[in-house]
Amino acid sequence: MSQDVDGAYDEFTLRDFGRLLDSGSLSSADLVGYYLDRIARLDRAGPNLNALLHLEEDALREAEALDRERGRGNARGILHGIPILVKANIDIASPSLPTTAGSLALKGFVAPSDAPLVGELRKAGAIIIGTTNLSEWANFRSNRSTSGWSSEGGQTRNPYALDRNPSGSSSGSAVAVSANLCALAVGTETDGSIVSPASVNGIVGIKPTVGLVSGEGIIPISASQDTAGPMARTVEDAALLLAAMAGGGSARGRELAAFLETRPGQGGLAGLRIGVARNFAGFDSEVDRVFEASLDALRGLGAELIETAFAPSEELAEAEFELMFYEFKDGLERYLRNHGQKSGLRDLADLIAFNEDHAAELMPWFGQEIFLKAAAKGPLSEEGYQKARKTCLALAREGGIDASMDGASLDAIVAPSGGPAWKTDYFLGDKHIGGCATPAAVAGYPNLSLPAGFLHGLPVGLSIFGRAYSEAKLLRVALAFERATGARRKPAFAPSLDGW
Numbered sequence: 001m002s003q004d005v006d007g008a009y010d011e012f013t014l015r016d017f018g019r020l021l022d023s024g025s026l027s028s029a030d031l032v033g034y035y036l037d038r039i040a041r042l043d044r045a046g047p048n049l050n051a052l053l054h055l056e057e058d059a060l061r062e063a064e065a066l067d068r069e070r071g072r073g074n075a076r077g078i079l080h081g082i083p084i085l086v087k088a089n090i091d092i093a094s095p096s097l098p099t100t101a102g103s104l105a106l107k108g109f110v111a112p113s114d115a116p117l118v119g120e121l122r123k124a125g126a127i128i129i130g131t132t133n134l135s136e137w138a139n140f141r142s143n144r145s146t147s148g149w150s151s152e153g154g155q156t157r158n159p160y161a162l163d164r165n166p167s168g169s170s171s172g173s174a175v176a177v178s179a180n181l182c183a184l185a186v187g188t189e190t191d192g193s194i195v196s197p198a199s200v201n202g203i204v205g206i207k208p209t210v211g212l213v214s215g216e217g218i219i220p221i222s223a224s225q226d227t228a229g230p231m232a233r234t235v236e237d238a239a240l241l242l243a244a245m246a247g248g249g250s251a252r253g254r255e256l257a258a259f260l261e262t263r264p265g266q267g268g269l270a271g272l273r274i275g276v277a278r279n280f281a282g283f284d285s286e287v288d289r290v291f292e293a294s295l296d297a298l299r300g301l302g303a304e305l306i307e308t309a310f311a312p313s314e315e316l317a318e319a320e321f322e323l324m325f326y327e328f329k330d331g332l333e334r335y336l337r338n339h340g341q342k343s344g345l346r347d348l349a350d351l352i353a354f355n356e357d358h359a360a361e362l363m364p365w366f367g368q369e370i371f372l373k374a375a376a377k378g379p380l381s382e383e384g385y386q387k388a389r390k391t392c393l394a395l396a397r398e399g400g401i402d403a404s405m406d407g408a409s410l411d412a413i414v415a416p417s418g419g420p421a422w423k424t425d426y427f428l429g430d431k432h433i434g435g436c437a438t439p440a441a442v443a444g445y446p447n448l449s450l451p452a453g454f455l456h457g458l459p460v461g462l463s464i465f466g467r468a469y470s471e472a473k474l475l476r477v478a479l480a481f482e483r484a485t486g487a488r489r490k491p492a493f494a495p496s497l498d499g500w
Contacts, residue, residue: 009034010180010490014078014237017183021070021081028063028070028081031183032129035083036060039130039181047162047493049179051172053088053153055130057096062127069125079244080125085185087173088131088153089138090228091115091217097128101219102136102150104362105345105354112339115217117186117228117245124244132172132185138193139169140221140328142366144429147171147197151362155424158201159491160458164421167197167432170231174201177231178491184241185231190221191320192437194229195449199417199461202451202488204238204478205231207437209468210444212252213245220331222324224389225441233488235450235478236260242471252469259472269480270302272411272473275404279311280415280436287434287460290453291416294462294481298414301480308413310404312438319391320442325374326385348375365426396442405466411473417449417461440465448474451487457497459489 009017009031020026036055043049056062066081075081086092089101091111100106114122121128133153139145147168148156156171158164159179166175170187174197177185187194189207198205206229213228220226230241239260246253281291295305333347345351352371355362377384404413415436422431440447445468452462462481464474482488 011233012183013234014082014183014240017082018078022075027067028127029060029067031081032059032063032083032127035129035182042179042493043176043181047157047159049159049175049181050154050156051132051175051179051181052085053100053102053131053133053172054097056094056128058094059083059127059129066125066127076123076125077244077248078240079121082126082183083129084121084126085130085132085173085176085182086118086128087134087170087185087187089134089188089219090118090186092118092128092131094128097131099219100152101138102134102152104151104358105351107152109339111217113217116214118217120245120247121186124248126244129182132170132176134171135168138188138190138219138221140190140324141368141370143369144366146365146424146426147430148424149365149426158421159493160202161421161494161497163423163496164458165200165424165430167200167421169193170197170205173231174198174203174205177201177203177233179493180233180490184237186228186241186245187231188218188226188228189441190225190324191441192435194231195417195437195447195461195463196432196435198231198449200421200459202459202491203231203233204235204450205229205448206238206242206471207440207447208242208246208471209446212469212471213242214247220328220335222327223331224323224327224392224444235475235482239475256471259475264476264479266483267480268302269298269477272303272477273409274298274303274305274477275308275310275408275410275413276305277308277310277404277413277415277436279309280434283434284419286455287416287419290455290460291462294414294452294485297481297484298477301484303477306408306410308404308408308410310400310413310439312436313395316392316395316400316438316442319388319395320438322384322388323392325370326377326380326382326388329374329377330380366429392442396439400439401443401445401465401467410466412464412466412470412477415463417452417463420455420458420460436463436465444468446471446474448478450478450482452485453487454489457494
């Protein structure tokens with residue numbers, strides 16, 4: 001390929017790529033080659049971002065087949081021939097793309113079939129060129145875990161400052177998108193695992209309503225909260241990927257695609273009432289300044305801003321963890337039973353024993369106390385689980401997001417996504433401050449983070465969340481905000497940030 005790998009397609013959108021592909025001035029095979037070259041230079045060498053785990057050996061052949069299909073006039077849509085990366089806790093039926101959750105306990109495990117969301121992406125013409133590193137077991141092994149580290153893949157680095165953390169658990173997906181190692185990526189979230197890494201890596205991440213995208217074929221943590229979601233450099237690209245993941249043939253997928261065809265965000269936000277969840281701010285004065293500037297931008301777009309008394313709750317956090325302990329054991333053991341002969345693990349006790357037997361490799365920095373707590377739980381019929389589930393729904397839905405939105409007739413709620421990236425520290429673990437992911441995560445409602453500004457060279461995001469299946473409203477706000485602020489900046493791979 002003749003293009004220089006150093007930034008030839010930096011900040012290109014799906015529509016930019018589509019114009020080149022449709023005109024014949026770029027082929028999908030060329031684009032795959034470009035990204036494979038860039039991965040070799042930036043991920044495997046150079047700044048050594050370490051965002052990827054595995055590459056698809058058949059990617060170029062798939063691209064050539066899709067080029068021939070396009071040449072016959074049969075392009076399937078905007079994702080036709082576009083290279084995508086997928087988080088390594090999602091089933092992909094490819095010998096070169098094992099599904100491991102980043103753990104050596106599942107090293108080499110190849111899923112017997114694609115997760116339905118992967119099938120939808122293939123149907124749309126996307127090319128899965130590799131899998132991304134993640135916080136091992138999606139950050140659900142230890143309270144002292146370090147985001148972006150896995151025993152299989154090592155430490156993923158933040159592209160804005162290499163000694164900073166990428167957050168997680170969708171660490172590799174966020175870093176790969178920000179550093180332009182792919183056009184788009186897929187992450188997963190149980191609580192914050194899309195929106196937090198999106199924020200600290202300066203990209204857009206959408207945690208959709210639970211159920212909008214099929215959760216089948218994702219190594220589980222919580223059946224009531226787990227979902228896959230899109231990660232992209234622009235709101236529109238994230239939305240287009242979400243529509244494909246939801247299924248072009250599904251009612252929700254068609255609804256989302258039709259909404260995007262209207263090209264929302266070209267105008268303002270007049271008529272929209274947006275709640276300001278200021279209780280999620282106040283943890284850092286500099287983040288507060290970015291948040292206030294974001295509110296000014298929303299006012300300038302014509303939105304009516306209403307203060308809402310929507311506060312984080314310790315009771316909710318405690319109930320959420322209790323629920324996740326139960327659902328993790330139940331879901332993981334069903335997953336292992338379905339894949340038992342291939343994975344070699346039958347249940348959570350087997351996994352715990354494997355980790356103990358290989359502690360030097362799997363637990364050099366932190367343990368597995370979360371696994372041990374989950375292993376002690378019984379079936380979902382137990383009163384402890386039923387009580388936790390009832391508390392979660394009461395506090396996150398009826399007494400949380402729904403109450404705030406009903407009380408002031410809100411269309412959406414905004415809050416800071418969190419603070420800037422912290423220095424990676426294996427002794428103390430993550431030092432993340434701020435964040436508003438939990439209520440939407442526990443409720444199963446949509447949450448979107450997009451770039452809002454920078455502090456000391458590090459990005460911070462704005463979160464927009466709301467009711468179940470309100471993705472179209474959230475996207476309208478995000479598209480207009482992105483167009484008005486242009487807050488995204490590509491990373492420069494600084495080794496560190498002097499003096500901060």
